[in-house]
Amino acid sequence: MDKAFAARRRRDLIIAAVLAGLAALAPLLIKDVYVQNILILTLMYAALSQSWNILSGYCGQISLGHALYFGIGAYTTELLFTKFGVLPWFGMLAGGVIAAIIAMGLGYPFFRLRGHYFVIATIVIAEIGLLLFQNWEWAGAAMGITVPVRGDSWLKFQFMRSKLPYFYFALVLCSLAWFVTWWLEDSKWGFWWRAVKDNPEAAESLGVVVFNSKMGAAAVSAFLVAIGGAFYAQFLAYIDPESVMGFQFSLLMALPAVLGGIGTLWGPVLGAAILIPMTELTRSYIGGSGRGVDLIVYGALIVAISLALPRGLVSLFSRSKAKGATR
Amino acid sequence: MGLLYGLIAVGLALIFGLMDVTNFAHGEFLMIAMYLSFFLFAFFAIDPLLSAPLVAAAMFVFGAVVYLLLVRFAMRAKANAGMVQIFTTFGLAIVMRGLAQYFFTPDYRSIPQSWLGGKTISVAGIFLPEPQLVGALVSIAAFAGLYLFVHRTDFGRALEATREDPGAVALVGIDKNRVFAFGWGLGAALVGLAGAIMAVFFYIYPDVGASFALIAYVTVALGGFGSVFGAFAGGIIVGLVEAVTALVLPPSLKSVGIYAVYLLVVFIRPRGLFGSM
Numbered sequence: 001m002d003k004a005f006a007a008r009r010r011r012d013l014i015i016a017a018v019l020a021g022l023a024a025l026a027p028l029l030i031k032d033v034y035v036q037n038i039l040i041l042t043l044m045y046a047a048l049s050q051s052w053n054i055l056s057g058y059c060g061q062i063s064l065g066h067a068l069y070f071g072i073g074a075y076t077t078e079l080l081f082t083k084f085g086v087l088p089w090f091g092m093l094a095g096g097v098i099a100a101i102i103a104m105g106l107g108y109p110f111f112r113l114r115g116h117y118f119v120i121a122t123i124v125i126a127e128i129g130l131l132l133f134q135n136w137e138w139a140g141a142a143m144g145i146t147v148p149v150r151g152d153s154w155l156k157f158q159f160m161r162s163k164l165p166y167f168y169f170a171l172v173l174c175s176l177a178w179f180v181t182w183w184l185e186d187s188k189w190g191f192w193w194r195a196v197k198d199n200p201e202a203a204e205s206l207g208v209v210v211f212n213s214k215m216g217a218a219a220v221s222a223f224l225v226a227i228g229g230a231f232y233a234q235f236l237a238y239i240d241p242e243s244v245m246g247f248q249f250s251l252l253m254a255l256p257a258v259l260g261g262i263g264t265l266w267g268p269v270l271g272a273a274i275l276i277p278m279t280e281l282t283r284s285y286i287g288g289s290g291r292g293v294d295l296i297v298y299g300a301l302i303v304a305i306s307l308a309l310p311r312g313l314v315s316l317f318s319r320s321k322a323k324g325a326t327r
Numbered sequence: 328m329g330l331l332y333g334l335i336a337v338g339l340a341l342i343f344g345l346m347d348v349t350n351f352a353h354g355e356f357l358m359i360a361m362y363l364s365f366f367l368f369a370f371f372a373i374d375p376l377l378s379a380p381l382v383a384a385a386m387f388v389f390g391a392v393v394y395l396l397l398v399r400f401a402m403r404a405k406a407n408a409g410m411v412q413i414f415t416t417f418g419l420a421i422v423m424r425g426l427a428q429y430f431f432t433p434d435y436r437s438i439p440q441s442w443l444g445g446k447t448i449s450v451a452g453i454f455l456p457e458p459q460l461v462g463a464l465v466s467i468a469a470f471a472g473l474y475l476f477v478h479r480t481d482f483g484r485a486l487e488a489t490r491e492d493p494g495a496v497a498l499v500g501i502d503k504n505r506v507f508a509f510g511w512g513l514g515a516a517l518v519g520l521a522g523a524i525m526a527v528f529f530y531i532y533p534d535v536g537a538s539f540a541l542i543a544y545v546t547v548a549l550g551g552f553g554s555v556f557g558a559f560a561g562g563i564i565v566g567l568v569e570a571v572t573a574l575v576l577p578p579s580l581k582s583v584g585i586y587a588v589y590l591l592v593v594f595i596r597p598r599g600l601f602g603s604m
Contacts, residue, residue, distance in 0.1 A: 062409065062410070109590075109594045112594070112597055113593055113597050114597065116343075116349070116548060116552060117548055117593050117597060117598070117599065120544055120545060120548045120589070121589070121590060121593060123541065123544070124541075124545060124586040124589055124590060125586070125590070127541065127582070127586055128583055128586050128587070131579070131580055131582060131583050132580075132583070134579065135577060135579055135580055247541070251417060255414070258410050258414055259414075262410055293425065293429060294425070295421050295422070295424055295425025295428065296421075296422050296425035296426060296429065297425075298421060298425075299418045299419065299420070299421030299422035299423075299424075299425060300418065300422055301418070302414055302415075302417065302418030302421065303397065303414075303415050303418035303419055303422070304418075306401070306410075306411050306414040306415045306418065307397070307400050307401060307411070307415055310411045
């Protein structure tokens with residue numbers, strides 16, 4: 001491996017550590033609950049988008065059905081918690097594992113599909129999940145599940161009085177997703193994925209087991225997204241199928257990575273840092289009229305960014321490392 | 328009902344299937360067309376059946392303009408062309424929904440009295456609602472027209488050639504943008520036709536498109552990209568499967584059957600039923 005690449009990776013790690021450190025201090029300055037809320041959502045979407053990026057960005061298997069894994073994470077946690085009294089921490093892990101297993105089970109037939117056929121299959125499977133949960137009486141059907149209040153505690157991962165614990169968890173999750181991506185980028189898997197994305201036939205002929213590479217990416221990606229789903233459920237203390245498994249969610253997960261720079265290490269974080277505050281602010285400042293002005297602004301910005309910067313916002317930063325960034 | 332899905336899908340089959348451009352705003356095209364025919368009815372008392380050609384003509388212009396102003400540039404992107412198309416059209420869909428909310432308000436509207444609304448016709452003892460019947464006939468006509476158009480005219484060949492190899496097409500003097508703008512216009516006009524007929528018996532509201540758009544994608548993919556006949560067959564299969572599923576499962580699950588059939592088909596034939604790509 002060449003030196004420039006190693007140096008860039010070291011630098012990325014340092015920048016990430018500094019950013020995470022600064023973010024950890026942010027609540028000292030920011031007391032406003034509304035702003036804290038935006039920060040939490042930003043970190044969560046950054047984490048989700050980073051996870052999505054592993055399968056869709058690095059490995060090139062565009063999935064628009066990741067809401068399925070998000071919903072599975074949320075539902076596993078809350079069903080175990082409300083029906084069996086299992087602590088959300090275990091539910092979270094269980095959700096992640098179940099999502100990863102489902103992702104691999106689905107990958108078995110799905111990864112034979114190419115292009116639009118694959119994308120539509122991912123949308124369709126998430127939609128089936130949504131409809132099943134909407135009709136599953138035991139799981140609350142379309143009414144969803146309200147998480148019972150059992151008092152603030154880390155043990156039960158439930159906090160009513162302050163949002164700060166959620167903030168720190170979201171920060172850890174986001175850092176974890178980033179770190180996993182960083183670590184995988186330089187691993188055997190990372191190189192395999194990029195090879196699979198660029199030219200599956202050539203990769204196969206050079207000894208990359210294309211199918212297994214895709215399965216690995218799907219499992220990691222689904223696991224992390226499900227953890228995000230479990231967090232979201234605890235954070236909102238209420239879930240229903242549409243709000244955790246809807247198609248919109250799959251797009252919202254993909255959007256930061258696409259706008260920031262798909263298949264790049266920093267793209268999802270950058271995209272989420274700009275997109276989520278923007279979404280929330282337009283919604284609260286001009287969305288109140290209920291007349292859809294926020295939608296117009298939001299949609300127009302998405303169009304503008306995707307047309308102006310097809311490589312994403314990271315391309316603005318990559319003057320000098322343009323050569324390194326494309327590898 | 329199957330032919331109606333077919334009617335919505337036929338425009339998409341042209342844009343998505345034959346030109347290989349992703350259009351995530353297809354449902355919103357439908358929504359705009361339904362509003363157009365609603366307002367023509369409300370202000371000028373033109374029956375949706377009569378205004379359908381007007382709506383189609385307006386949608387033709389709209390589709391061509393969208394292509395020239397937006398999609399043309401999205402297709403030019405050197406990196407991630409697929410994602411750029413998806414999100415440019417997705418952004419457009421959100422804008423259109425927002426504009427509809429702004430100008431038309433989120434209220435549900437419907438066309439109360441029209442020549443066709445609520446009437447049924449008896450064919451060999453089976454009562455069929457007239458609007459659906461007309462929709463089915465228009466759908467068959469639209470498919471037949473598109474099929475002939477794509478396979479029998481110079482334009483159809485130009486369209487296919489442009490998708491295959493834009494560079495070579497330019498060498499023989501075909502303007503890619505003109506061909507594709509016309510294709511988009513035609514696709515939008517077909518959706519316009521669908522919208523005008525559906526305005527008769529569906530409620531009209533800013534989000535109406537979303538519920539039909541996914542089924543339209545599935546229909547086109549089920550039939551296979553690049554095949555007009557495939558989309559037609561896809562529409563019929565989707566309609567039949569939905570009807571059968573509704574008998575077996577609760578009505579709220581009726582779409583599950585459609586999705587399951589799609590998955591089954593592509594697992595067996597990864598190119599859809601009649602696909603060439």
